[in-house]
Amino acid sequence: MQALLVLWLLACGSLAFATPRALLVGVSELVNQPQALWLQAPRNDVMLMREALLKQGFAAPDIATLADGVPGAALPEAQAIHEALARLLAQSKSGDFVLLYFSGHGTRLRDVAKRYQEPDGLSENFLARDVRGTLGADTVLSGDLRDADFDAWIQAFLAKNVFVASVFDTCSANSMTRGSVDAPATAEGAGDDEVRWRGLRSMQLTGGNVSAPSSARATPVPVLPLPAESVPRARYVAFFASESHQITPELRLPRKARNARAQGLLTWAVVEALSRKPATWRDLFDGVLALYPPVIDELAQRFPTRELPSPVAEGNLDAPLFANSGAPASTRPVWRAQRSGDSLAIGAGLLDGLAPQLPVRVLATLDDGTVRSAPGTVAQARLGAAGLAVPAALKDVAGSAFWSVTPLTEPAAIALRVRADKPLPAGLSLDYPAAIRTAEDAANADVRWTDLGAAGHRIELLAPMFGTTVSAVVVPDTAALRRRLQALAQLKWLAQLQAYAKEGQLDGFDAALEVWSADRMLRSTPVAQAAGALPALPGLATGERLRLNVRNTSGRSLDLVVAGIDARGTLQSVYPDEPGESNRFKRGTPEQPAVKRFDLPWLDAGGDARLLVMAVPATPYSAPRLFGMASAQAEGVQAEVAQVRVRGGQPPAERSERQVFAALLRRGTGPDGGARP
Structure with missing residues (x-):
């Protein structure tokens, strides 16, 4: 037992000795812009986030704060933000953890100089305190941090083997780390319960100095060059308050609490979700999503013409929280579920690899962070949704619990069935739900594998789905055999996906x-x-x-x-x-x-x-939807990254498939x- 403990400590060494650091930026005042465009909550957001990080074990000297209206904090101007990022990068060493947090206004504009051009042609920018706009046919901003800037900084941290987590409580944010028209920032509602909207049209910004001394000037900031080669993002997570075409609110939170104060909705939800002691970033984000519906429902009634925000997350969400590890805690997908009586509804279905009678594990996270679990079985599955009964062992769980479901195995019907006279080769690696199994009966085999000894391995393609004129191929070694079997298993899943959506159309x-x-x-x-x-x-x-x-x-x-x-x-x-x-x-x-x-x-x-x-x-509330095509692995290398993209918002109304x-x-x-x- 003692030897096992030593091995476990060695394996987790990078987690135990990682130094966590954070940069918190909150921009409430845009000193070169009309005060009607200013915000109230970013200064509160950074203080709330700082308190939460201290409770998570961050040391006070390792939390840098740039925010207006916060005692002891530096002003969040563009040059100061870049300098703070540079200091943080210089302090960081291999194995450390860094949180980059930004609260304030975002905007979108065209940037033809970007290496990665967005599908909508617009780039996302975070507005520093000293932002200026030059009006004309082409809007040019100074005092802003562009998505390409953030991408360069993140790449620089990743190149040092630092785990980077980013939180953007802004609008126009969901492409902020990858290098239409937003609603103007207006205050709505009664003065004691005002709602402000984060998000500006670039043309709302002025080139002149409206409320600051005329001597104040925005300093041009050079963009940090990207590393020569893109660094794989195994140690990366990002939370965004909205999709890039949406705006996000700040309002008094918690709702109806006597001590409520103006907060960004995403910031408040992240801090509240941390109280449940999540183990992974996915657990944290699931907690965030569960807190949105009551607030979004209220805002939808008060402001029916607004498109309300859907939080977004990306990166290795299955990595442990506030640690430096590229290895996910689980390689199987985890889907949020909603309880109604004795039933659970899952926002994933056939397209994600769920199937009727599939065994799953049901998890219920209680208010204090305790997790209870029990086995279950999928009762029904449609293209994008599935359902099952609440396991008997969990029927007494309180209604405030967070529910999730993870599969215990891959659907048998999807697995590549291999007929062979010996066990399958070791080291097979596939993304869920693709799988490879031994075919006991030659009649239902997809592939026949024969070991030819020194001559290699022969693979005979038996299933009509492969549709090839080449019925057999010989590969030279076991590594090539693994690659070919994995490709055939993926191909069977691709064919199944197409069959699920046969003749399907998507308007627009x-x-x-x-x-x-x-x-x-x-x-x-x-x-x-x-x-x-x-x-x-x-x-x-x-x-x-x-x-x-x-x-x-x-x-x-x-x-x-x-x-x-x-x-x-x-x-x-x-x-x-x-x-x-x-x-x-x-x-x-x-x-x-x-x-x-x-x-x-x-x-x-x-x-x-x-x-x-x-x-x-x-x-809204869609599960990670990569259709089982999760990773681009280097040959022979086990993928470390759980590539996911999830979206939250109001629960979808009953609708057809x-x-x-x-x-x-x-x-x-x-x-x-x-x-x-």
């Missing part, structure tokens, strides 16, 4: 496969046609390449995944393209569409390759050398 969403030569598009084919009974696509001439064009005019944000399997059997993630990044595709309208083109060099190369395009509308778009394309080499879908 279009995707087209284009053929380009240099900077000129030669032809375009909708992927919905290319995935159907379309004649073979012609082969690519020298210098031609394939690109995918995705367009959203639906008026809603989308959960989008574009992924494929190349001719070598390697999983290729197209969107999101890096671990830890968002799969939320921005809202677009017919007048202002959100558009993105993706290069597909692995599809250009020919051979038997597949491409999946999958999209559903983003709905959600719209879903799915297309699975195949590109192979036919007898004429051309490509076929």
Whole structure:
């Protein structure tokens, strides 16, 4: 027992000795702008967050605060914020933890110089105390921190092996870490219960000095250069108060409490959720989401024309809280559930790998942080939702508990069934729900594996779903065998996804496969046609390449995944393209569409390759929706990152099954050398 304890302490060493530090920034006053645009709560937010961090074990000297109206804090001007970030970076060493917290106004504008262009063409900015705007055909701001700036700082911390958590209690924030029109900041409601909205149109900002001495000038701040290579975001988490087209409120919280004061809604919810002693970032965010409905319901009644905020989170949410670890606490998904009587409703379903009769573990987190759990079984599953009975052992749990569900195994019908005369090779690694199992009966096997000894391994493709003219392949070693079996298992799941959404449509969403030569598009084919009974696509001439064009005019944000399997059997993630990044595709309208083109060099190369395009509308309280296409692993490397994107808001009203778009394309080499879908 003592030896086991020593091993556990060694394994958790990076958690035990990580130094937690924080930078808290709150901007209430925009001194170069009209006072009507100022906020009240950011100064309260940073004090509330500081108190919460001290209770979490942060040392007071390791919490830097920049906020106006806070005794002892530096002023939150752009230059000072960058200097504070630079000091924090210099202090941080490998194995440390850093929290970057920002409360205040956000805005959006066009930035053609960005390396990553947003689908809606707009970049998200945080407004420092000394922000100025220059009015004209092109709005130019000074005194702002752009999403590209934040991305550079985060990359710099990650390059030092520092775990970075960011919290943005601003509007226009959900792309703040990745380099339309927002409602003006107005105060609404009675003076003793005023609601202020965080979010400005860039054209509301003035270039002149309205309320500060004329000598005050905004200092240009250079952007920190990105590392030569992008750093994988295994040690990264971010919380956002809203999607990038939404605004977020500040109001007196807790509601109806005698000691309530103006707070940002996200900040208050994070601090309240910490009182339940969450173990992971996902636990914390689930607690945040559970606190929103009463406040959002009240605001919806008071301000029916407002689009109210849906909190967003991204990154390795399954990592332990306030620690430095890229290893998730669990590799299986965890879905929030809502209790109604003796039933639980889950915001995930067939598209996420849930199925009727699937065994799951049900968890109930009590007010004091105690977690009770019991096994359960999924009773029914639709495309985007599922339900089950509350286990008998948990029926006495109080109504204030937070509920969640995690699967105990993968659905048997989805697993790749392998017929072999020996056990499956060790080291197989797949994202849920894809799985590989031994086929006991040759009649239901998808694949036949034969060990040829020194000659390698033969894989015979038996299932019609693979639809290839090559019925068998020989791979040289066990590593290649693992890669090929994993690719086939993923391919079976992709085919199942397409079958679930067969002939499904999503109003306002279009995707087209284009053929380009240099900077000129030669032809375009909708992927919905290319995935159907379309004649073979012609082969690519020298210098031609394939690109995918995705367009959203639906008026809603989308959960989008574009992924494929190349001719070598390697999983290729197209969107999101890096671990830890968002799969939320921005809202677009017919007048202002959100558009993105993706290069597909692995599809250009020919051979038997597949491409999946999958999209559903983003709905309030949706579970992480990556459709089982969670990670882009390096070959032979176990993924550390739980790539998720979740959204919260008002519980969805009863509705028919959600719209879903799915297309699975195949590109192979036919007898004429051309490509076929």
